[in-house]
Amino acid sequence: MTPFQDPAGVAVARSAPAPSSGTRVAGLGAHRPDTVIGNEQAAEAAGVEAQWIEQRVGIRTRRFASPTESVVSMAVAAGRAALEESGTPADEVDVVVLATCSMPSPMPSGAASVASGLGCTAAAGFDLNAACSGFNHALAVADALVRVGTARRVLVVASERMSDWVSPNDRDTGPIFADGAAAALVVASDRPGIFPVAWGSDGSRADLILISPDTRRMTMSGRKVFRWATSALMPVVEAACERAAIPVDKVKAFVPHQANLRIIDALSAAIGSPDLVTATDLTVAGNTCAASVPLGLHALRRDGRIHPGDPVLLFGFGAGLTYAAQVILNP
DSSP: OOOOEEETTTEEESSOOOSHHHSEEEEEEEEEOSSEEHHHHHHHTTOOOHHHHHHHOOEEEEEEOOOOEEEHHHHHHHHHHHHHHHHGGGOOOOEEEEOSOSSSSSSSSHHHHHHHHHOOOEEEEEEEEEEGGGGHHHHHHHHHHHHTTSEEEEHHHHHEGGGGOOOOOOOTTTTTTOOEEEEEEEEESSSBOOOOEEEEEEEEGGEEEETTTTTEEEEEOHHHHHHHHHHHHHHHHHHHHHHHOOOOOOOSSSEOOSOOOHHHHHHHHHHHHOOOOOOOTTHOBBOOOOGHHHHHHHHHHTTTOOTTTTTEEEEEEETEEEEEEEEOOOO
């Protein structure tokens, strides 16, 4: 794609993309902050025992961004890694979608800054906030954009700095949420590598997880969210597999939102595949909200636990309440 530069300095692509019969993930990238917070430190701040944290949610360590790391800078690092893995020049990206709920301000768009930081000179950029299912929502949007011919290449980045929005003294959120970013480049494909999304929302339960406009601090009704996730969400998993025409028990890997190890274990058991590989990045990375699903996928690939072409079920759920799942083929 050769961008056209008009006299006012606005870059646009000369030619329109063509529709595609399918899409695939061409590259993945991740950024994990260097600062590691163990349970002893988190427990002291929250007024609980370190063992209580691991028993309750399964987390042993989490990562916090440094003062110089922002939602945007982490997104740029993850996006650059995804482009490098795919061998794609930044100026060939048509759209950058930033999945986040932790920008410090609602304006300007974080995605526009990410595109600029990467050198995506002719890319549209917009933010998408579906909280912990944000990556799944953004991936579905990217798939649709490429399929209908609005874009050739879409960079989906999920980046969160949740440490800005939780109080270390709050036992329901402080020891749980963390920071990080991951990205996926979505491109056209002759055969489907990203299958139709199954998604929805339940705004009647929006008060279960929220950030108060007065305190700018997050609150969460953990027990109610746990009951909802373990009792109501399996039909979403089944619907995603049906839309991919892949039986649930034939999925090779499961990458759920990294919210709580007991939730992850319950959903994995319900899938019922004895050889299922399940992402448990939560134990070392904490709950990174929208970034948790792609970070979990990246960890499975990094560790060699899944192979090219394996069907992988991605599943996000969280504040809103929102939920979304889709099957992809591991790139």
